[in-house]
Amino acid sequence: MNQATATSENGKAHAPRAPHGPARNPVIEAAKESFMAGLLAAVLASFILGVKTVDTPGGLQLQYRWHLVLYAFALVTVGRFFLRLFWWKAGAALPKLVGEIGAGVTRATAPLGKWVGLALAVTAFALPFIPGIGRYELDIAILVLTYVLLGWGLNVVVGYAGLLDLGYVAFYAVGAYSYALLAKHFGLGFWTVLPLAGLLAALWGMILGFPVLRLRGDYLAIVTLAFGEIIRIILLNWQEVTGGPDGITGIPRPTFFGLEFKRFGENTFHQFFGLEYSSLHRIIFLYFIILALAMITFFVTNRLRRLPVGRAWEAMREGEIACRTLGINTTNTKLTAFAVGAFFGGLGGSFFATRQGFISPESFTFIESAIILAIVVLGGLGSQIGVAIAAIVMIGGFEVFRDLEEYRMLIFGLLMVVIMVWKPRGLVSSRMPTIFLGKEKRAISADMVQEGQG
């Protein structure tokens, strides 16, 4: 891409250009510029916001809302005017202050870096027992943890191996349908199927990975995206097996060593332990399942990174040609990355199926892949703690703003843009080496780390 513009543009993209000729009044300049921006906003808003199509029995009618255009104009003009005067100005006090506070916070929390992970883990284990945490909060936590798990799985492919995978949801779907079908038709339990589903997903990872090994960069991206869509379309249309758009219902719930979480019947959890029946038991149980799965994912991917195969993944991201001259079979290395990533995707899918009790192709659209990828990139490629934080912020935030209904997806999209522009390398961008010769353990800054070609 564009290196020269990077130095001139990056970071101060909005900074005003040095004016030529005699100095002009900054306020008037800002006003002019803001007015133009406002006009642009008005043009953008004109026929989309300003005119609404309304269905009526007589066909489409129009409803004019020109005041909205005016609002857009006013908002952008005023907003830009203030930003221009107080924020984008060279040496403006406000951004400097914010920057310094930010730097101060970073400095102060830097030594806490490793404690953040520990604190998160402790909180995660204690969460169901914290007073005030009810079903609603636990449901959100389960969802967040599912995305943390998926993020860590995809991180192997995108973050470590540097292969851009836009079809990760396919493996999530394979895991979910594997569990649903095996459990329903063969009566296998969750714990038996879980590893099977993972392995099946891994197998699919290899099958899909094999033909795309030669592809690089965006070609790889589009083919993985296409594979994701193919799997979804097949699930949608292979009625006899997958139930088509209606999906699969009545998927068995997981049991606690054979004990079921039901109000009535034999062998129920609350009877065995002599507890009062509570629907919360099942939620807490599910929460600990996903927490355990996430922890396994963390442990395994983290270990693998420090083992030869993990180093080869990262080396491949840094330079494939050099890898091959060192005797590394990059084909196998890529396939293992795909397979390991897919395995955890499959685990996540199984859990999803057992938690929902119902799955349909609707849950496995491209947007899921995009969200998981966004979590990995926003968190900081290759950084497990960053991925966890990003999942909490994005998914947790998304759920907390449930009341905003249709606006929350809008904000979600906007947030992706804003975070990325603010921190292009993600929230945690440094890389921790896998082995040290000396005593001091220092992270590597993101500027050195390559992003991979695949």
Place this chain on the structure above:
Amino acid sequence: MEYFLQQLINGLALGSIYGLIAIGYTMVYGIIGMINFAHGDIFMIGAFVSLIVFLILIGLGVTWIPLTLLLVLLVAMAITAAYGWTVERLAYRPLRGSFRLAPLITAIGMSIFLQNYVQIAQGARVKALPPIITGGYTLMTSPDGFVVQISNIQIIIMVVTVVLMTIFAWIIGKTSLGRSMRATEQDSVMAGLLGINVDRTISLTFVIGAALAAVAGLMFVLYYGVIDFYIGFIAGIKAFTAAVLGGIGSLPGAMLGGLIIGLIETMWSAYFTIEYKDVAAFSILAITLIFLPSGLLGKPEVEKV
């Protein structure tokens, strides 16, 4: 044979629309090497603006179809181009030269944003426009009574596509803007040093791409008569597939890819199952790329050791 001919015509019309969108992908990819995921949604906005301007004009009593079409086309191109420009300015330019995946994520974010923006502004329901251009020509009738027809809309779509392709081939090949674009594509740093305004060239690329997407949006409204806020995603993926199939970065490749994807879809729906038409298109893409990793007309990427 007659059936095939009919499907060929349908496929070419659909393929032209994909091709017009694909050009936007391919131009942006060629010049800054990123997948502009929001481009499909730019197309969707073009379709919505077209629909709304149509309704306004009909409301105003402008009924002479050529005039209506021209006005709709101009307004839709202008407003959609403004969207293209703004998206580039806000979501991509600040990330120029940065980490490769960052603009991809902002593009996905923009795509989500635009979809929901239109959904909120216009509602989630499907919008239907009564047929504006009707009629057509009967080309031939087979002995068993099968009639091969080409509708006026199909003729318009193909003619507009050919005209626009010619204009753009001329712009890229002969004008100074085209030279700047090709230079920036080759080496943006050097182009900047030689006095080309790289930022402006890139902005113009987005503007042109968006304007073409608006044309595609208008054609889509005319051809299908129904749109919703979600059409951008599906058409976008198809068009991007077309761009990659043709060899991303190559304008004729984008058009060729578009036509191929359009044809595969129609033929597959006609002769096999309509449900699996997308699987067919994607499979052809995967198979092509496995054997021709740079697409049909793309320049092979030679890895210098």
Place this chain on the structure above:
Amino acid sequence: MSERAPILTVEHMTMRFGGLVAIDDLSFTARHGQITSIIGPNGAGKTTVFNCITGFYKPTTGRLTLTHEDGRTFLLERMDDFRINQHAKVARTFQNIRLFTGMTVLENLMVAQHNTLMKASGYSFAAVFWPRGYREKEKEAVELARYWLEKTGLVDRADEPAGSLPYGEQRKLEIARAMCTRPRLLCLDEPAAGLNPKESDELNRLLVSIRDDERVSILLIEHDMGVVMKISDHIVVLDYGKKIAEGTPEEVRNDPAVIAAYLGVEDEDVADVKEEVQ
């Protein structure tokens, strides 16, 4: 010098790119325990020879035989690039350095021992849960890395990202990394390019030590005539993909064809050659 057994025999190798003949019927031999240099003006096809030897290109015709001391032979033109390193034990460096910039110096050397460590770790997946046996092997690998870091003077830099090293040290690190694959033949593509005279001297000593102490044969592409003439045992001169001369440094430097090739091509190289001739 008595004739030693050949390690690499190139026979009638031709490499065409479309209509361009980059290498035209080239034959030469590199011998065990020697430094064999390939020199020639820019564009003579030297790097192409390397790319054929290390498997990045498949020669259009010709045969490349690698022979170990124990007599095992490998036909390089039939092998995948990574197998050439893994089995035939050929390692290389690049003209434009290709380090893993975001990994530390030590990690670069650990990646070089990938195949050994893969086996030791049960292909990594076993060692996720049973790391015991692997720990020992990893320690050994670190020791080998430390050995080469000491030899190249990089031991203090071990935990720094490779991309942060100055140019000269990056060159050395690339050689150390190649050596960590325990090669029998080391192919160096312009290792002295961009080095100052002091660094160039250190490089000479390192290469001689690799030849004499480690008993690893070296194939060298170099522009720096000071390096080439001082340490080479045997020199092959290429021009436009053809071999125009071959022999000891003494023979090559007085060869009229060589002088003509250099005089005919590039100004800075001409000066170098003249200086060496006189």
